[in-house]
Amino acid sequence: MKGGPVAYVLAAISVVGAIAIPAGNPMFIDRAIAVEVAFVALTALTFAGYKKQLYACFPLAALVIAGNSLAPPHVEIMTTFSKPFNAVILILGGYILQGLLVAFAALEIARNRKAIRQEIS
Numbered sequence: 001m002k003g004g005p006v007a008y009v010l011a012a013i014s015v016v017g018a019i020a021i022p023a024g025n026p027m028f029i030d031r032a033i034a035v036e037v038a039f040v041a042l043t044a045l046t047f048a049g050y051k052k053q054l055y056a057c058f059p060l061a062a063l064v065i066a067g068n069s070l071a072p073p074h075v076e077i078m079t080t081f082s083k084p085f086n087a088v089i090l091i092l093g094g095y096i097l098q099g100l101l102v103a104f105a106a107l108e109i110a111r112n113r114k115a116i117r118q119e120i121s
Contacts, residue, residue: 001120002049005104006057009097010043016093024084025073035064051112057105068094 024032038060045053063099068074074090081087 003046004108006054007043007046009100009104010039010046010057013093013097013101014039014043016089016097018068020086020093022041023089031075035060037063047105051108054105054112064094074100112114 014036017032017039021029021032023037038056041058042053042060068078068090074094077083077087078090
């Protein structure tokens, strides 16, 4: 199967992001769209069977996690559930799916390296 779990996690992140953008702060819409486009591009490349883009998953996930953690309005929403829908979207898309992305990308990279070593031997 092309892409594997990484592709499906990226697709889920893209869907959650598309849902979250309209609910977010309009002042940051340009940055939200830029991050969303990056996730959609990574999703397409991963489903197409490319491998090098897996390395981009780590800094992108770190950027999303750091951005959510350092934004006081996000932290307030997640800790108080003052806006329950937004809180669930932030936790799911900003932490759970990002963590899965990092884990699955690391596993896929390790699998690819192992396959290359076996081909060389």
